[in-house]
Amino acid sequence: SLDRMRDLATVDDADLRGRVRLGIFTSMDIVDLTGVLRRFRQRHPLVAVELMTSPSGTTGLVQDLVAGRLDIAYTGLPAVPAGVEVAPLREMPFRVFTSADHRFAGRRSVSLTELADEPFIDTAHGFGNRIILDAALERLGIRRRIVAEMNDMPAVIRFASAGLGVGVVPDSGVRHDGTVLELEDAVDPLRIGLAMRTSPEPNRAVRTLARDIVAARVDVVAQAG
Structure with a gap:
């Protein structure tokens, strides 16, 4: 997917113009998006970039993408509909966040079974992380009690x-005042990627911005290495 995005974006794009509707998460820094957009605007002042969010998280973003209301979008879904390709951006493992005085705070790890009777704070239905965790709990036969649903993951961590x-x-990587524990269960990490429809073929402005966003992720990985 990364190679295809690079191939689709041409080098001769000095006169690039048009509109790009980008679906994003406002609460997580997946890449240095503000830096990417600032440089993109400097190079392509004739392209209008519109940023949009969805109250149902990544599910809503992908639905808007498939329906043509977005041109590219972040996604954290375990699977995407046919006709959508995803370039990987970031991978985040699940962990357990509690208050500093919680009964498990002195431990290094805890299982979902041990947490079964605890009140939970989570994101709303439709968020990729919620879909992944709900599936893991269902496999274990655990029915939890959710006392608060948030529209972003940092809020979950703050309330926890x-x-x-x-x-x-x-x-x-959100800063918090509580305790973080490893999760003992094998839960798939949240894999954030940049989604784009394969048909109809996106215009050159869309392809170029998608290439720049993915390249920003690659640059970060290269620097870390």
């Missing part, structure tokens, strides 16, 4: 750190 419940969400 305050002692209002436990949060089992991907670790995005």
Whole structure:
């Protein structure tokens, strides 16, 4: 998918113009998006970039993409519909977030079975992390009690750190005042990617911005290595 995005974006794009509707998460830094957009605007002032979000998280973004209301979008879904390709951007493992005085706070790890009777804080239905965790809990036969649903993962971590419940969400590096524990269960990580429809073929402005976003992720990985 990364190679295809690079191939689709041409080098001769000095006169690039048009509109790109990009679906994003406002609460997580997947790549240095502000930097990408600033450089993109400097190079392509005739392209209008519109940023959009969805109250149902990644599910809503992908639905908008398939329906043609978005041109490219972040996604964290375990699977995407046919006709959508995804270039990987970031992978985040699930961890357990609690208050500093929680009964499990002194431990290094905990299982979902041990957390079964705890009040949970989680994101709303439709978020990729919620879909992944719900599937893992269903496999274990665990029915949990959710006391608060948030529209972003950092809010889950903040409320869990305050002692209002436990949060089992991907670790995005958000600063918090509570405790973080490893999750003992084998839960797939949240894999964030950039989704694009394969048909009809996106215009050159869409392809170029998609290439720049994916390249920003690759640059970060290269620097870390």
